[in-house]
Amino acid sequence: MVRIGNLELGDFPLLLAPMEDVSDPPFRAVCKANGADLMYTEFIAAEGLIRHADKSVQKLDIYDYERPIGIQIFGAEIEPMREAAAIAEAANPELIDINYGCPVKKVACKGAGAGILLDIPKMQAMTAEIVKRVNLPVTVKTRLGWDHDTIKIVEVAKRLQDAGIQALTIHGRTRQQMYKGEADWSWIAEVKNHPDIRIPIFGNGDIDSPQKAVDYWKRFGTDGVMIGRAAIGYPWIFREIKHYIATGELLPPPGLQERVDTVKEHLRFSVEWKGEKQGICEMRTHYTNYFRGIPNFKPYRVRLVTSESYEEIRTTLDEISSVFSDAYSLA
Template sequence: MKFAHLTFDHPPIVLAPMEDVTDLAFRLICKRRGADIVYTEFVSSEAIIRDVAGALAKMKLLDEERPIGIQIYGNKVESMVEAAKIAAQLKPDVLDINYGCPSKHVAGGGAGSGLLRTPELMENITRSIVNALDIPVTAKTRLGWCDSSLNILEIAQMLESCGIQALTIHGRTRTQKFKGQANWEMIGEAKKVVKIPVIGNGDVVTVDDARRMLDIAKVDGVMIGRGTYGNPWIFEQTKHYLKTGEMLPEPTLEERVEVLLEHLDLSIKFKGERRGALEMGKHYGNYLKGVRNVKYLKAALRSMMGYAEIRETIEKFISTAGYDEPGEAPETEQLSENEAINSEENLAEVA
């Protein structure tokens, strides 16, 4: 399967761009566990051309994570072209255009999925960027603005005619945002009307979901977003299954903790102790699913910054807290309020 200039001997399993999630540390964690292509979170074209430090930081990439796409958004042709050129100087493997963000701030202002309502402007932006860059351009979009304007078939053909080299489709409308079920059949309809590779996206959280999406939509690859939270193994698990028909075992708690600590280490390395540790707050619960009373551990970790201190706290907590296999009913009751207070005291001890 060819994706832009890249060749895969299997349907690529791709990490979705996710704001405040797919930073360098998270991307490396997924890459090391089999993600075939990773993306930066979307970056504002206006911020890029104004040289805003935060925007430039979001585009920092490492060779280890290749192939990688930088994703940009905006709705002004000149700004988008200028921003795309700046992003291209950082030598990503592809430049991706966001035509899918549903937020009021972005879509409401006419960017992201807002451009599904102005296909001529979308076409102008896409063609201008493709013509201005010497790296492949891809795009990510939704099925349409709302149920009564499902224009993905026309949009997909129009984007292909502009020269994009792959298209990712999230099987929802803008109005749905993240509600309801992603419509994989409709992604499949769009796949039929273009020759470029189509990557299917939406509601893939298990290996079997990925297999079913490939079956139903006949897409060339699968992009996974929320299903990667605390679960970067989903990439190698899916690829192994597609190759052999066999399921890899789920990671043990020890393996989960090991990867959580690797993630923490990278986060601190790239963002410094304070910010790196703080930003890990949103990931702890995902890695430690099944650990009883994990909320007390999360609360205690909030004030900690050093890697060694956090590691020791996590390990001590886990050795006493108990654990229920994810998916199984808890064997024991959660702690009562008193026990919880004791648990917090215990944490204070180890901290």
């Protein structure tokens, strides 16, 4: 049984990655319904929380249907991060997660996210202060290093464990790699198998099928896996992995009607959360992924992304159900 503090997550938990502009409550809802064991919010800027910026505060929204969930924060300075952790704790998640892995320039080059990998003592000090500030378990998500020449992930893991974190997720790429190339899980395994490491270690990077999830589990021995991009437009990956672990068999991909039904649920949650206008707008990035692989779909995609009426979109989705065959579903 994998545990983070008093939180029990099963023998091989599947975590939904915190993805900016993706991992909002509506998306988390459909992933939870399909078997994700632990959710994370989109990463939230410490400075935004302290200033009570509307966009940052709204990211604190969590719902009982998606528990257990962690709120992820990021920042470059210790005191704002301590304050932000306390604000996040007041939103009543199960844990607080620190982002030490975001590679985008506007974050990393200011010393936040993966940028703090260039100052490991500061990373340890910041983590220790956050652990002292809150009563919830604190976890971290990070990368292997800033670049290939600065990979010190074993040292980082030991220092973060000493600072008091209760689980660590490692993305198997450096900041320099961004999202290119293949994730190197051998470093993740080195951390997991180190005799001084006592906390759960979760692997992240390139898990896009049940076979790969099980293969990496057996080869690298992590306590669980975090799934990000592979879940976008395909929340069924969580149930497919769980079924494969339990039976050794692959589930068939979801049929067209199930895709449509899931899109309707996702849309409903989005409209309920943000209101009709904004909820519809934020769903537009998801349609291509949900219906990828269906030939001659462009006219319907255009209708979905240009419609401004909730009922009109639902009508289009019903038409998609009647026009297209399950044979066109993504395999």
